Amino acid sequence: MSDVYAQPTAAAQPASTDDLAQYTTLCLGGPAGRVVSATNADEIVSRVREAGTEILLIAGGSNVVIGDGGFPGTVVLVRSRGLRVLTEDEQTVTVRVEAGEPWDDLVAATVRNGWSGLECLSGIPGSTGATPIQNVGAYGQEVAETITAVQVYDRTAGAVGQVEAADCGFAYRSSIFKYNERWVVLSVDFRLARSPLSGPVRYAELARALGVEVGDRVPLDQARTTVLGLRAGKGMVLDAGDPDTRSVGSFFTNPVLDAAAYEQLRQRANGLGEPPAWPGAGGVVKVSAAWLIDKAGFGKGYPGPEGTAISTKHTLALTNPTGTASAQALLTLAREIRDGVQSRFGVTLHPEPVLINCTL
Template sequence: MPDVSAHAPSAEDPTALAPLARYTTLALGGPADRLVTATTADELTEAVRDAGRRGEQILLLSGGSNVVIGDDGFPGTVILVRSTGFQVVAEEPAGAGGPATVTIRVEAGEPWDDLVAATVAAGWSGVECLSGIPGAAGATPIQNVGAYGQEVAETVQAVHVHDRLTDERYALPAADCRFAYRDSLFKRNDRYLVLAVDFQLVRSELSTPVRYAELARSFGVAVGDRVPLADARAAVLRLRAGKGMVLDATDPDTRSVGSFFTNPVLDAAAAQRFHARVAAAGTGEPATWPVAGGDAVKVSAAWLIDKAGYGKGYPGGDAPVAISSKHTLALTHRGGGSTAALLDLAGTIRDGVRARFGVTLHPEPVLVNCSFD
């Protein structure tokens, strides 16, 4: 994802025992036993092999925007993924009622928002609503990154991997990636090293149909309408900036991992119990929406947090870690804090929401050498 960490790396080569805080958007995290940089897929593969031969644990970091690293750091090799660039690998003309498409192959370390900007400028539709998300392209399928009505699972055609078990390289088609809400095959399995990602985009000067109500309102259009690509990107960037979700070194609200908790999904029985708890609490109508393909509903984690008594800026004062003053879902590092303090805050919020509504929140970022269970 250029590197978009809150503290950019120095021009010098990384050295052993380098603190990882400088490579994360939270600006938190202790040292690594070993820190190396990979600028190509071959270097990345070889760095992983070298660490494997030494019997070391491995952590891959690119933008550092979706990871929480413990204060003790990482007891192994951290590889900074800095492979960049993309190329067109296939083009299909319009036909049989389908639009013209272009397939691009993107290196794992390509800055995500740079890629989105390039696709919008080229007139390729499909990821414009994912503007402003920090990180690298190779991380997006791992998390199945999504925002404002789009997620990468809709455009990923294949993920090129190095299989650490067989020591082979091959492409996994999207159907084999087990994409789900903020989840994939890669998130819980370190067998596969992502080297590049193929995205299939539509040739169009218009966005995909706008699905997110807040975005549609910003244009004065109905959900399902389409707008110019450049306008969609600009609107998303404005909305994200207003929530402290576009990195800005002068704004401590952006020193975060974005949304810290996922929106919980409740089956029909759990949803019924939840609505009964809400009615008893007298907190008003909850923010929910149906999940496609069943009776389940998704509940707004931001609504749960706010109604449980943890509003923007909580706990206030000079706390080194706090809920963002702009967005209830973001936990921020104001300066002088620690990962332990951040996770204490996360645990307090999780426990408070569960006590009030009977719903358990789960973290969205990857927790490395730390937990709040």
């Protein structure tokens, strides 16, 4: 096993116990009872064991909404870093990536090394350890396609173990890790193709931006650069100078409807055009949440309380532009949107981020 890159490990240090807003991309969240950091897998396990039952792990903080009351227990800041090659041959390479490794740093490294499979996931904020939890996906790729195993600390068994990909329960923006506190992700294994070209381009918007047909392949760096441009145009790449990026990215998942529910939606959308939709296995249809939100009357820049708003660039992102709003204000806006879509179309939107000590 060879190191591709790794940062030196330092001793875990207690961190500030100020409001948790400083650790989230939404800049929301009240105080924690205790905040500590961990810089490698052993320290993560040690911190979790010491903390007992009330524990919250934060790495990138890009897919979490923390309530104004904060979190009364221990918050562990996951700061582990590094990537190493486990196995390789002429066609593939399998790499193990630490949970705290910034996701886009990993994607950039795979593109530099000529490893294909993650390039369309460029620009997504957050950490590598969060990706199997949400089964992160964008522009026609999702991590379930390349993850082979997840190394975890099993809090029930009190032991470190491994969950094979087939046992991860991967589904649309979900996995067995999302709603179960039993497992703490320590690192993730990915099997990637050795190729200078991307996987087949599946997403029509990306294909148009690349000037190719759906199913074509393009150089890895071209795919990455184009995805980064598309995401930046929607305020979906973290930028301190862009208030629209004070968000969790897509706040709602695209609803998945059975055939009958989709037909009802089409009838209720009469006169508004055909709802953008993508057929799935078993006769289900995934529908564009952004389209539903917009057609229900919540356009880009739609204002909420305390300065919160829908992004000026993308209707799926709810933002805290000034960084001074409360979590309650953002959730009030989210409820208004959810209820408005339900009233207009009969479709219920569900939040994509994890909600901590708050509800929608």
